Structures are given as C-alpha cells and as structure tokens.
Amino acid sequence: MExxxxxxxxxxPSKEQxxxxxxxxxxxxxxxxxxxxxxxxxxxxxMWLNNTPEMQAxxxxxxxxxxxxxxxFDKFAGDDHLLSFDELVTMHDKMTAxxxxxxxxxxxxxxxxxxxxxYEAYDNLDPNNKGISKWD
Ligand SMILES: [Ca+2]
Ligand SMILES: [Ca+2]
Numbered sequence: 001m002e003x004x005x006x007x008x009x010x011x012x013p014s015k016e017q018x019x020x021x022x023x024x025x026x027x028x029x030x031x032x033x034x035x036x037x038x039x040x041x042x043x044x045x046x047m048w049l050n051n052t053p054e055m056q057a058x059x060x061x062x063x064x065x066x067x068x069x070x071x072x073f074d075k076f077a078g079d080d081h082l083l084s085f086d087e088l089v090t091m092h093d094k095m096t097a098x099x100x101x102x103x104x105x106x107x108x109x110x111x112x113x114x115x116x117x118x119y120e121a122y123d124n125l126d127p128n129n130k131g132i133s134k135w136d
Contacts, residue, residue: 020121024114031108040103067134082131085119 013021028045035042047055066072076091077083083091092115096107122132 017121017125020117020124024118024121027111027114031110031114034108039105041099041105041107044103073134077131077134080131082129082133084131085116088119088132089115 032042032045035045044055048059064071072091072095073083074081076087076094078087089112092110096110100107119132122136123130125136126133
C-alpha cells in the first residue's frame, strides 16, 4: 500500500504501470469513503493519504516489522522469498484481522478482484520474477 501511494505521489511510472495502478488507487479511495467520519480506520487512511509526520513514523515502524529479516513478509513469502497471490491473500487477511483487533472496528472488505489486480500490478513491476519481492 505504501508503494501505491508513493507511485501516485512521487514515482514516475511507465504508461502501462500508471494504467495498472490508477484504478487501484481509485478503488482504495472508494473503499475508504465508506468509513464513518469518526472511524479510526477511516482516519488512518486520511493520515496515510496526507502523509502526516505521525503516519510516516508509524509507517516506518510497520515497514520495519514487516520487512525485517524473518519478519512478516519473510514468513508469508516462504522459502522462495516471493509473495504469490495466495500468500498475499493470507497476509492481507492476517493484517486486516490485526487492524480490526487494534481499532475494534470492522474493516471495509477489499474485493478479491482488487487484490488480484494489485497483485498483478506489483508482480509486473519486476517481470523477471513470478510474485512480489520485498523490493517491489
Ligand atoms: Ca512464496
Ligand atoms: Ca514480479
């Protein structure tokens, strides 16, 4: 997700990449519009979108936990160090459950179709491997 925002804000994507990521960002905006104004999850998304300093600090912490050696990414990606679609779905479900536990709110669901498209968009960032690597 961090990558999607970065791509939209400061990244110079190729035309094809832009075409792949744009509808994803739009779908994310629409999904997050469904939250109530006082929803923590909705507020998180707004902070993330605006890239507030608090959010940057939190993001750094999360990224560190997810991408460190033996962290969440390694655990879900398995021995090949690449995230397959099924592994991405498992990771997404797990993180959603964690977010729900943290906020005590029910997350607006991400559609399978969205996840599939996001997976393909990320996978295509590096066409030389099948799956998503840490660096994508
Ligand atoms: Ca794998
Ligand atoms: Ca790939």
